[in-house]
Amino acid sequence: MIDTHAHIDAEDFASDLPNVLDRAFASGLEYIIIPAIEPKRYDNLFKVADSDSRIYCGMGVHPHNAKEVDNHILKVVYDTAKSNDKVKAIGEIGLDYYYDFAPPDVQKKALREQLEIAKDLNLPVIIHNRDSDEDLIKIIQEAQDGNLKGVFHCFYGDVEFLKQVLDLNFNVSFTGNITFKKFDAQETILQVPDDRYMIETDSPYMTPVPYRGKRNEPSYVKYVAEKISEIKNIEIEEVIRMTTENAKKFFSILSLGCLILLGNINLNAQIDDEVYEDEGQYYNKLIGIGPVLGTNTIVESFTPRPNNVSYEGIIAYGGTVHFGIFDYLIIGGTYLYSKNTKLQEDFDDLEPNIHQQIELTANFIVNPYSRINLYGFVGPSFLLNRYGVPGNLGGGSEDKNSLGLNTGLGFYFNLPINGAGVLTFSAEWKLNFMFQKQNFEYDSRERPESPRRNDPVEVSTFFSIPRMNILFYPSF
Missing domain, CATH: 3.20.20.140 (Metal-dependent hydrolases)
Incomplete structure (x- = not known):
């Protein structure tokens, strides 16, 4: 009490x-x-x-x-x-x-x-x-x-x-x-x-x-x-x-134990936002789950011979789970998958590059009691990358993983569903930065017949992903 x-x-x-x-x-x-x-x-x-x-x-x-x-x-x-x-x-x-x-x-x-x-x-x-x-x-x-x-x-x-x-x-x-x-x-x-x-x-x-x-x-x-x-x-x-x-x-x-261990958090939600005119019923946003769809632009910066290479319009999809902590704070966990086949258009000896992103974000809501909520977010990422290897180096693929940081802006549109919960649509623009630079024994910018194809390079990468989320928060 x-x-x-x-x-x-x-x-x-x-x-x-x-x-x-x-x-x-x-x-x-x-x-x-x-x-x-x-x-x-x-x-x-x-x-x-x-x-x-x-x-x-x-x-x-x-x-x-x-x-x-x-x-x-x-x-x-x-x-x-x-x-x-x-x-x-x-x-x-x-x-x-x-x-x-x-x-x-x-x-x-x-x-x-x-x-x-x-x-x-x-x-x-x-x-x-x-x-x-x-x-x-x-x-x-x-x-x-x-x-x-x-x-x-x-x-x-x-x-x-x-x-x-x-x-x-x-x-x-x-x-x-x-x-x-x-x-x-x-x-x-x-x-x-x-x-x-x-x-x-x-x-x-x-x-x-x-x-x-x-x-x-x-x-x-x-x-x-x-x-x-x-x-x-x-x-x-x-x-x-x-x-x-x-x-x-x-x-x-919020108790100290809740701050230490998310699993013990009394996940009480937030947006007591819109009332049904016929009932006056509000819904809490406690736990939400749903799909994610977006387009991934991959930007790679090379050294030596510095220049940037970008691959645009790569479909990215996955799922997300959100947990309401306070009215103004939602913790999200997201998995996102994308396959870069752009290199195959020029180099048929390379396998597609596979990028998987596991993200944890803290979403800070500016106006938590409106139907449309503006928010910014930040959090750590674990980036699982699989890169194609040229045929003259054995072919196949190699894994290069990295920790990263994700951040960006977005908005929620909240639609209460009578007797069921809240359906939330969100649009956001997310940047995902890889902390570690990747070292390769080949230069993917060069064609197979180029003498510089087998030159070692160092590559830093970030991902720019405008995306849509649909989340359903059931009424418990």
């Missing part, structure tokens, strides 16, 4: 915070997120966050304190969020028209400024909303450019408002008020997609039944999970599993 919203930096916990944390982690909590409220509490916020590796925080100014927001405070928020690894979100920010701590126009200005900070730093936002639905949705719509994600915390709205939030590529989070007798938004909980909600306590507030009337604390988040399991008629273990995965993905929380 993860308590995604707990104000354990508040004065309410000053006397017994160590005991509160002991109970929280003993109850099964993995992490706690503390949203920031106001500048005067920042020091204590980070004191608490720094006290345990399982505690992270947000950074920002609550709408109640919007009148405190000026250029200095905005710089503090920006610089701290950028430099401190404990900060996983911008928040708690938003609008609150129920109370009159700050005029609406002041709140709106503070919200817009902090949304821009979140976009600039590629951090999610934690949204506070009370009696401000219309203005809040409008401001986020204006700010949403495909690079903004967030969560409406303590969500208590009808299905129509839920759909508006999901259409913004935002998530929702439920707290202890769903256990109250007067709670009447059960249909909202039934309709929210499994990968679009999280759980929280909002400690020390919103204490769930059976402890209502007492101070709330993170260990009580299990009662929120229990109520959701009751409403959805699913096992509580499933609620805990889903909300934990959603929170780890949302806040980009």
Whole structure:
């Protein structure tokens, strides 16, 4: 479990915070997120966050304190969020028209400024909303450019408002008020997609039944999970599993073991991109597989007697597997095969050259929440090359393998398939550079009758490959 919203930096916990944390982690909590409220509490916020590796925080100014927001405070928020690894979100920010701590126009200005900070730093936002639905949705719509994600915390709205939030590529989070007798938004909980909600306590507030009337604390988040399991008629273990995965993905929380061993990565994906208008259902990109087709241009640089030789239009084909790590990061593994028969057009004593490329790439997505994603990539390659040998040197072929580096640019086009997953089309231009130069006992530039045919040469090679990928990510 993860308590995604707990104000354990508040004065309410000053006397017994160590005991509160002991109970929280003993109850099964993995992490706690503390949203920031106001500048005067920042020091204590980070004191608490720094006290345990399982505690992270947000950074920002609550709408109640919007009148405190000026250029200095905005710089503090920006610089701290950028430099401190404990900060996983911008928040708690938003609008609150129920109370009159700050005029609406002041709140709106503070919200817009902090949304821009979140976009600039590629951090999610934690949204506070009370009696401000219309203005809040409008401001986020204006700010949403495909690079903004967030969560409406303590969500208590009808299905129509839920759909508006999901259409913004935002998530929702439920707290202890769903256990109250007067709670009447059960249909909202039934309709929210499994990968679009999280759980929280909002400690020390919103204490769930059976402890209502007492101070709330993170260990009580299990009662929120229990109520959701009751409403959805699913096992509580499933609620805990889903909300934990959603929170780890949302806040980009990755364990050390996951960084060391890909096989242990909780491969939660990324592009919660397009919603079906009839269902409001989003799909994760977890594991994708598909074919690759392109054209390979091989450029060889010779020494001595330097010059470049290129072979263009060689068909290259293979397959690829992609693993979603974060919203902005996909790890790909690709095999590509191409046969260069261009030499045979001039030299019939040579076998075709065979080039096989095994690539591992890290694809960094610029705008992960759009239907069309732009990305750049880089990674190592293992290049398996088989070259034809002239007949006067015995004929046949010889293998010359090399490590290499691949890099390039591309874009994804994501097409959700109702009930099945996501079909992704990508076009990319990839360069593959061989690290090792290859030594040959013959010069493939020279005709068989040339006296320089048997001169030793050294060749460096790179491959330029515009290509298309089709990937299918099933919905698990």
